[in-house]
Structure formats: C-alpha cells, structure tokens
Amino acid sequence: MEQTRTFVTVRIDIVQDEEEPTDPHRDIRD
Known part of the structure; x- marks a missing residue:
C-alpha cells in the first residue's frame, strides 16, 4: 500500500x- 500512498x-x-x-484528500478518499 506504500506505493499507492x-x-x-x-x-x-x-x-x-x-x-x-x-x-483534495476528501475527493480522492471518497
């Protein structure tokens, strides 16, 4: 999961x- 982050x-x-x-964080981690 490190690569994904x-x-x-x-x-x-x-x-x-x-x-x-x-x-941006909310948009990606929706």
Whole structure:
C-alpha cells in the first residue's frame, strides 16, 4: 500500500498545480 500512498501524494500535487480543489484528500478518499 506504500506505493499507492506515494502515487496519491504525487497525484494531489499535480491536481493542485492545475486547479486548487477545496478538499483534495476528501475527493480522492471518497
């Protein structure tokens, strides 16, 4: 599961760069 967490973290960084979501963690871990 370590790899998944790392991927998610990187994904959040990319998403934030494109647009600033209100709650990225909530969107991913829905």
